[in-house]
Amino acid sequence: MNKKFPENFLWGGAVAANQCEGAYDEDGKGLSIEDVTPKGIRGPITKEPTKENLKLKGIDFYHKYKEDIKLFSEMGFKVFRLSIAWTRIFPNGDEENPNELGLEFYDDIFDECHKYGIEPLVTISHYEMPLYLAKKYNGWSSRKTIDFFEKYVRTIFNRYKNKVKYWLTFNEINSIIHMPLLAGIMTPADKITKSEIYQAIHHQLVASALATKIGHEIIPNSKIGCMVIAVPIYPLTPDPEDVMTAFKADRENLFFTDVQVKGKYPFYIKRYFKENNIDLKIELGDEEILKNTVDFISFSYYMSACASSKSEENKKSGNMIMGVKNPYLKESEWGWQIDPKGLRYVLNTFYERYDKPLFIVENGLGAKDELIEDENGNKTVIDDYRIKYLNDHIIEIKEAIEDGVEVMGYTSWGCIDLVSASTAEMSKRYGFIYVDRNDDGSGTLSRYKKKSFYWYKELIETNGESLEK
Numbered sequence: 001m002n003k004k005f006p007e008n009f010l011w012g013g014a015v016a017a018n019q020c021e022g023a024y025d026e027d028g029k030g031l032s033i034e035d036v037t038p039k040g041i042r043g044p045i046t047k048e049p050t051k052e053n054l055k056l057k058g059i060d061f062y063h064k065y066k067e068d069i070k071l072f073s074e075m076g077f078k079v080f081r082l083s084i085a086w087t088r089i090f091p092n093g094d095e096e097n098p099n100e101l102g103l104e105f106y107d108d109i110f111d112e113c114h115k116y117g118i119e120p121l122v123t124i125s126h127y128e129m130p131l132y133l134a135k136k137y138n139g140w141s142s143r144k145t146i147d148f149f150e151k152y153v154r155t156i157f158n159r160y161k162n163k164v165k166y167w168l169t170f171n172e173i174n175s176i177i178h179m180p181l182l183a184g185i186m187t188p189a190d191k192i193t194k195s196e197i198y199q200a201i202h203h204q205l206v207a208s209a210l211a212t213k214i215g216h217e218i219i220p221n222s223k224i225g226c227m228v229i230a231v232p233i234y235p236l237t238p239d240p241e242d243v244m245t246a247f248k249a250d251r252e253n254l255f256f257t258d259v260q261v262k263g264k265y266p267f268y269i270k271r272y273f274k275e276n277n278i279d280l281k282i283e284l285g286d287e288e289i290l291k292n293t294v295d296f297i298s299f300s301y302y303m304s305a306c307a308s309s310k311s312e313e314n315k316k317s318g319n320m321i322m323g324v325k326n327p328y329l330k331e332s333e334w335g336w337q338i339d340p341k342g343l344r345y346v347l348n349t350f351y352e353r354y355d356k357p358l359f360i361v362e363n364g365l366g367a368k369d370e371l372i373e374d375e376n377g378n379k380t381v382i383d384d385y386r387i388k389y390l391n392d393h394i395i396e397i398k399e400a401i402e403d404g405v406e407v408m409g410y411t412s413w414g415c416i417d418l419v420s421a422s423t424a425e426m427s428k429r430y431g432f433i434y435v436d437r438n439d440d441g442s443g444t445l446s447r448y449k450k451k452s453f454y455w456y457k458e459l460i461e462t463n464g465e466s467l468e469k
C-alpha cells in the first residue's frame with residue numbers, strides 16, 4: 001500500500017474543554033453540568049463541584065496550552081480540534097454581555113495555533129450545558145435554550161471570524177437518546193419520556209441549523225459540520241428479525257444526520273413518532289431554519305456493535321451506544337469492541353447516503369499506560385497497542401479513500417491524555433503525550449512523549465506512507 005492521502009488532508013488531534021482545561025472557576029467561568037458529574041457523564045450529579053471531580057483541574061490545559069500546542073506542532077498537526085466552554089463566554093448562559101476574559105482565552109489559543117500553521121476546528125458545544133440553564137430550563141427540553149444558544153454562537157462567530165474557519169455545532173448530537181443529561185436534561189433517565197427527548201432533539205436540531213445559518217452569514221468562507229457518534233450496528237445473525245432490529249437501531253442514529261444534511265425530517269420518522277406517541281411542537285419557521293444544512297459530516301468512531309431481536313443479554317458497555325457482543329471482535333480494556341473495518345464501512349455508508357465530505361474527528365484507544373524510563377533516562381510509554389489500533393483504523397480510511405469517499409481529515413481523540421468522558425478517569429488514556437496525573441488527583445502534570453508521538457509524527461510527515469499493512 002503506497003498511495004498517499006490527499007495533499008491537503010487535515011491530520012491532527014482532538015480534545016474537549018471540560019476534559020482538559022481545568023480552571024473550572026477561573027476568570028469568570030460559570031459552572032457546567034460537567035463540574036457536578038464527578039463520575040462521568042452517566043452521573044450522578046453532585047450539589048456542588050466536589051474535590052474528587054478530576055475535570056475541575058483537568059490536565060490544566062488552561063495554563064499549559066502553549067506547551068501543549070507546541071508539542072502538537074512538533075508532531076506536524078495541520079488541525080487541532082477543541083471546544084469552547086460555553087460557560088467561559090456566558091457563565092450562566094443567560095447574561096446580557098459575554099465574559100471578556102473567556103473570549104480572550106480562546107483568542108490566545110487560536111493565535112497560538114496559527115503561529116504554528118495549525119488550523120483550529122472548533123466544537124461549539126461539547127457536553128457543557130451551563131448548569132444554570134440545566135437547572136432553570138431543563139436544558140434542551142426548553143425552547144428558550146435556543147435563544148441563549150443563538151446569542152452564544154453569534155458572539156463567538158463574530159469574535160473569531162478571522163481566526164476560525166472550521167466549526168462543528170454539537171458534539172455527538174445523537175448521544176441525547178442514550179444520555180439525556182448531556183443535553184442538560186435534569187429529568188432522571190427513568191422518568192423521561194420519548195416525547196420529551198424528541199422535543200429536546202427538535203430544539204437542538206433547530207439550534208444547530210440556526211448556528212449553521214448564522215455562521216455562514218458571519219463567516220462566508222466557513223465550513224460548518226454536524227458531529228455524531230458513529231457505531232455501525234450489525235445483525236448478530238442472518239435471522240431477518242436480527243437484520244431488522246439492527247436496521248432500526250442504525251436508523252435511530254441516522255435520523256440526526258438525515259435532518260442536518262438533508263434539511264428536513266426523514267419520511268420514516270412519522271411512523272416512529274406515531275408508534276411512540278411522540279407529538280412534537282414544531283413552531284412556524286422551524287422547517288425553514290432546518291433547511292440550513294451542513295457543509296460536511298464529522299463523527300467519532302471507536303467501535304461497532306451487534307443487535308439481536310432475541311436477547312438483551314450480553315450488553316457490552318460502549319461509547320454511549322451499547323450492543324450485543326460480536327464474537328469476532330476483540331475489545332479494549334473498557335470493553336469497547338475494536339473494529340477497524342467498521343470505519344471503512346461507516347465512511348462508505350455515510351458517503352453513499354449523503355454525498356458530502358466526511359471528517360473523522362475522534363478515534364483512538366483508551367488504555368492503561370505505564371510510564372517507564374528509556375535507556376537515555378527519558379520518561380516515556382511504549383504504547384505499541386495504541387499504535388496498532390490507530391494504524392489499523394487509518395489503513396481503513398485509506399481504503400475508503402480508494403473506494404472514492406471524500407475524507408477531509410482525521411483528528412485522533414485525546415491527542416494528549418485527558419479526563420475520560422464516560423467514567424471521568426485519568427487512567428483511561430488516549431494520548432500521544434502522557435500527562436502525569438492519576439485517578440486520585442495526584443501528579444505533577446508534566447508532559448512526556450510516548451512512542452506513539454514519534455509514530456504519529458512520521459505518519460503525518462509521510463502523509464500516511466509509513467502505515468503498516
Ligand code: BG6
Nearest residue numbers: 016172300319366420421422423
Ligand atoms: C466521545 C466524546 O464520546 O468519546 C469524548 O466525544 C470522549 O468526549 C470520547 O472522551 C471517549 O470516551 P471516554 O469515555 O473514553 O473518554
